[in-house]
Amino acid sequence: MTSGSISSKEEGQQPSKPPFVKGLAGIVAVQTEISSVDGPRSTLIYRGINMHELAERASYEDVVFLLLYGHLPNEQELANFNARLVANRWIPAQIVDLFRAMPPDTVPMVALRTAISALSFYDPEVEDLSIAATERKAIRLVAQLPTLIAAYQRIRSQQEPIHPDQHLSHAANVLYMLNGQVPDDDFVLALNAYFVLLADHGMNASTFTARVVASTNADLHSSITAAMAALKGNLHGGANEATMRMLLEIGDITRVDEYIDAAFAEKRKIMGFGHRIYKHNDPRATHLNFWAEKLGRKVNMPQYYEMSLRVETSILRLREIYPNVDFYSASMLYYLGVPIDLFTPMFACSRIAGWSAHVIEQYKDATLIRPQSEYVGPTDQHFVSLALRH
Ligand code: COA
Numbered sequence: 001m002t003s004g005s006i007s008s009k010e011e012g013q014q015p016s017k018p019p020f021v022k023g024l025a026g027i028v029a030v031q032t033e034i035s036s037v038d039g040p041r042s043t044l045i046y047r048g049i050n051m052h053e054l055a056e057r058a059s060y061e062d063v064v065f066l067l068l069y070g071h072l073p074n075e076q077e078l079a080n081f082n083a084r085l086v087a088n089r090w091i092p093a094q095i096v097d098l099f100r101a102m103p104p105d106t107v108p109m110v111a112l113r114t115a116i117s118a119l120s121f122y123d124p125e126v127e128d129l130s131i132a133a134t135e136r137k138a139i140r141l142v143a144q145l146p147t148l149i150a151a152y153q154r155i156r157s158q159q160e161p162i163h164p165d166q167h168l169s170h171a172a173n174v175l176y177m178l179n180g181q182v183p184d185d186d187f188v189l190a191l192n193a194y195f196v197l198l199a200d201h202g203m204n205a206s207t208f209t210a211r212v213v214a215s216t217n218a219d220l221h222s223s224i225t226a227a228m229a230a231l232k233g234n235l236h237g238g239a240n241e242a243t244m245r246m247l248l249e250i251g252d253i254t255r256v257d258e259y260i261d262a263a264f265a266e267k268r269k270i271m272g273f274g275h276r277i278y279k280h281n282d283p284r285a286t287h288l289n290f291w292a293e294k295l296g297r298k299v300n301m302p303q304y305y306e307m308s309l310r311v312e313t314s315i316l317r318l319r320e321i322y323p324n325v326d327f328y329s330a331s332m333l334y335y336l337g338v339p340i341d342l343f344t345p346m347f348a349c350s351r352i353a354g355w356s357a358h359v360i361e362q363y364k365d366a367t368l369i370r371p372q373s374e375y376v377g378p379t380d381q382h383f384v385s386l387a388l389r390h
Contacts, residue, residue: 138356150177200354272327
């Protein structure tokens with residue numbers, strides 16, 4: 001206790017309470033060197049590099065290395081890192097059996113959250129919290145999540161899982177394991193850009209969750225399991241699925257205005273719009289818009305992209321709210337042939353790199369994250385014997 005706090009107690013003063021901030025909006029809870037989200041300027045940087053440069057030029061493998069180690073890999077580092085990712089793509093047979101044992105209608109984010117947790121049974125370093133071991137576990141989990149997603153999808157569709165292909169890039173291999181076909185180059189470029197764009201994003205809800213868990217000295221698998229749980233909701237990662245369902249429900253471009261008018265009249269939120277930090281343009285949306293348009297033409301289904309453009313202008317008639325990262329990723333993932341309920345798992349496939357980097361940074365910071373609450377309930381109640389309770 002400091003001498004200052006003794007003197008204020010002696011004088012009978014209450015220490016001043018920090019103000020309550022709903023939803024922690026605007027509170028800076030963590031200092032990070034991993035990514036920066038600047039709402040007013042609509043910019044996102046990873047380790048000092050503007051996301052626009054990365055979206056156009058980097059591979060997801062480059063970005064995972066960048067987030068974990070703080071710099072872009074040179075040629076040799078990238079080759080070694082890639083080899084480690086490829087070598088860790090396999091998952092234990094027991095996890096495949098676990099998927100087979102799940103009820104057939106298990107929601108994929110639930111199946112995958114459970115599988116990440118269960119992977120810890122088989123990870124030899126699960127309780128080793130050293131930075132070196134956590135980096136090794138991060139590489140394993142980044143490599144394993146696509147295999148988990150594809151295996152779960154195949155099993156619930158009564159198909160045998162497909163082994164990862166060691167000759168394919170991270171993005172190409174995901175599509176290959178889902179469909180059994182080596183994907184078209186544009187599909188791979190689009191999914192790679194998606195993975196690059198979503199890999200980290202400041203103190204979003206799932207990353208904060210991962211850091212809170214890590215701050216208690218829990219292991220990486222626990223932190224990532226918790227982050228998966230936080231990503232599931234439709235105010236966060238679940239918004240991409242909800243967006244696609246909305247586009248399908250609208251059904252036709254001629255019905256967009258009517259749908260938006262009704263949603264605003266009923267005070268329903270439009271999924272894929274609005275953001276806690278970006279109040280104008282979400283810089284990631286521009287790239288996803290580009291890929292959605294390109295793939296829509298390629299697969300000859302431009303209507304969902306065109307409907308998306310119309311939703312954007314239709315909303316702007318009524319209120320200044322802009323598309324976020326989830327809006328154009330919905331039609332883009334749909335064009336890639338990804339089932340709608342796997343959209344959020346695909347988001348996780350990318351964000352797992354950022355979550356892991358944040359867990360490592362949190363271990364280095366070594367501070368328990370533990371805010372306060374403001375009690376607003378009654379203070380004049382008393383214990384009542386069971387027989388006397390109504
Ligand atoms: N559709 C309609 N109105 C919206 C909206 C949306 N998608 N997003 C925000 N608004 C409105 C709110 O109703 C609120 O209106 P009010 O001032 O009249 O009460 C105002 O804009 C501010 O929104 P608020 O929800 O307080 O902002 P926030 O920072 O707490 O929330 C989100 C941000 C992301 C939770 C919110 O925009 C949202 O729910 N979006 C839809 C879900 C989504 O796409 N999530 C993915 C985020 S990447």
